[in-house]
Amino acid sequence: MCAMVSDRVPDQLLWEEHLHSGAHWSGLVRRGVRLRITDLEGGANVSALFFNHEERLERYNMADTLKAQHTAYLTAGHVCYSDMGRVFCSVIADTCGWHDTFCGVSNAAMVAARFGKTRFQEQRNDYYKNGFDSLLNEMGKYGLGKRDLVSNINFFSKVTADDAGDLRFHVNHSKEGSYVDLRFEMNTLVMLSTCQHPLDPSLEYEPRPVQVSAIAAAPVAADDLCRTKCPENTRGFRNTEMLYA
Amino acid sequence: MREAAYMEDAHAPTLIESRRDPTNASLNDIIPAGEPWLGVVCRGQTFRIVDIEGNQAVDTLFFNAANSEERYSASDTIRSQGRLYLTTGTQLLSNDGNVMLTITADTCGRHDTLGGACSAESNTVRYALEKRHMHSCRDNFLLALARSGVGLTKRDLPSNINFFMNVPVTPDGKLTFADGISAAGRYVEMRAEMDVIVLISNCPQLNNPCNAYNPTPVRVMVWGPD
Numbered sequence: 001m002c003a004m005v006s007d008r009v010p011d012q013l014l015w016e017e018h019l020h021s022g023a024h025w026s027g028l029v030r031r032g033v034r035l036r037i038t039d040l041e042g043g044a045n046v047s048a049l050f051f052n053h054e055e056r057l058e059r060y061n062m063a064d065t066l067k068a069q070h071t072a073y074l075t076a077g078h079v080c081y082s083d084m085g086r087v088f089c090s091v092i093a094d095t096c097g098w099h100d101t102f103c104g105v106s107n108a109a110m111v112a113a114r115f116g117k118t119r120f121q122e123q124r125n126d127y128y129k130n131g132f133d134s135l136l137n138e139m140g141k142y143g144l145g146k147r148d149l150v151s152n153i154n155f156f157s158k159v160t161a162d163d164a165g166d167l168r169f170h171v172n173h174s175k176e177g178s179y180v181d182l183r184f185e186m187n188t189l190v191m192l193s194t195c196q197h198p199l200d201p202s203l204e205y206e207p208r209p210v211q212v213s214a215i216a217a218a219p220v221a222a223d224d225l226c227r228t229k230c231p232e233n234t235r236g237f238r239n240t241e242m243l244y245a
Numbered sequence: 246m247r248e249a250a251y252m253e254d255a256h257a258p259t260l261i262e263s264r265r266d267p268t269n270a271s272l273n274d275i276i277p278a279g280e281p282w283l284g285v286v287c288r289g290q291t292f293r294i295v296d297i298e299g300n301q302a303v304d305t306l307f308f309n310a311a312n313s314e315e316r317y318s319a320s321d322t323i324r325s326q327g328r329l330y331l332t333t334g335t336q337l338l339s340n341d342g343n344v345m346l347t348i349t350a351d352t353c354g355r356h357d358t359l360g361g362a363c364s365a366e367s368n369t370v371r372y373a374l375e376k377r378h379m380h381s382c383r384d385n386f387l388l389a390l391a392r393s394g395v396g397l398t399k400r401d402l403p404s405n406i407n408f409f410m411n412v413p414v415t416p417d418g419k420l421t422f423a424d425g426i427s428a429a430g431r432y433v434e435m436r437a438e439m440d441v442i443v444l445i446s447n448c449p450q451l452n453n454p455c456n457a458y459n460p461t462p463v464r465v466m467v468w469g470p471d
Contacts, residue, residue, distance in 0.1 A: 062404055067360060067371060083364065083366070085366030105320070107342055145314070148400060151319055163416070167327045198324050
């Protein structure tokens with residue numbers, strides 16, 4: 001069942017998908033595949049959730065990801081933990097520098113209040129999408145629902161907190177062409193939405209498109225950046241390897 | 246020392262006391278160190294958690310009692326108030342964007358909702374592979390749900406609140422587990438805006454300062470509805 005990557009050439013392009021602005025997408029990304037997400041125009045936001053393909057009760061865990069690495073954001077060297085102490089994917093390259101982990105997604109009420117109400121009937125496929133419904137749409141295809149929609153990652157978005165905890169959204173954080181490379185360490189169901197970040201102060205409905213490219217990953221070296229980032233990650237990789245032993 | 250450092254903090258939150266009389270409470274329970282608690286608080290009732298001995302993390306989740314798919318959402322709560330920490334005035338939002346409870350009094354001043362619950366599995370990552378056997382909040386949650394018959398499972402464990410826990414995020418994005426800012430007798434009080442199931446793990450973590458390396462009992466109380 002588990003695709004072997006031994007017959008693949010590292011860096012070989014396996015497939016590509018263009019994700020429209022405001023689109024939602026899901027797919028199986030297997031262990032040994034590097035997923036590059038590219039912000040095509042600048043200012044993109046990609047909300048993401050991860051589930052173990054073979055055991056969907058195992059899912060991305062925001063708190064465990066942050067606690068293990070003593071970080072409130074993600075960039076190169078960090079990994080995304082499941083709730084079972086395993087690594088879904090490693091951030092092996094990042095030209096953006098900061099990805100938000102704690103602001104969640106927009107919802108229908110928020111989008112209607114900010115941008116106005118739209119319907120398919122008038123707007124056809126240009127009706128305004130929101131992150132919550134977009135993720136629910138994809139998750140429903142695998143029997144997942146609201147109970148499974150936990151705190152997500154917002155790739156390409158930067159939100160910082162001052163000493164009092166007050167949040168600031170950084171406008172124009174991600175530039176055109178910036179990308180993040182996720183090397184998957186588990187067979188993972190990936191849910192994506194390209195809706196705007198919920199704290200994006202723009203008064204215009206203007207989500208941005210991204211390109212998703214699946215590339216054969218090189219084997220994880222003993223001195224791998226993410227594995228050796230901290231002792232916690234070394235143990236996380238050990239736990240993950242137990243699953244595929 | 247702790248008090249002094251707290252007073253000097255320019256960002257120290259305002260501490261709001263409650264006028265409620267503990268002798269009038271309709272529920273007054275002790276949750277022993279390291280144990281779970283499951284209860285229902287009805288709309289209009291006031292729910293208080295008391296950190297009896299100080300520096301005790303109280304991992305807490307709320308579910309709409311009439312429709313448990315609606316539950317506490319850390320992301321919605323943080324985003325809606327534009328602030329990471331919880332204190333008096335914070336509206337605890339659900340995944341449907343509804344207010345589940347409102348914090349009405351707080352003599353601690355800051356509560357965490359980023360740090361989540363400890364688990365046997367995350368303990369192996371965070372501390373050592375040999376820590377797997379140690380008791381954890383997620384085990385408390387799972388056992389309390391399994392025993393209760395309310396129909397909730399591991400699927401129903403999103404990011405929780407850690408009352409009395411101090412997890413500061415620095416402006417450059419570092420996350421730390423700091424010494425607690427709570428102390429003996431401090432409490433947090435909240436008014437339920439809907440009927441809620443309350444799921445608590447009185448945290449048994451021994452590997453970091455969240456419980457001052459010494460888990461202790463807490464008290465839960467209910468008044469009203471007014």
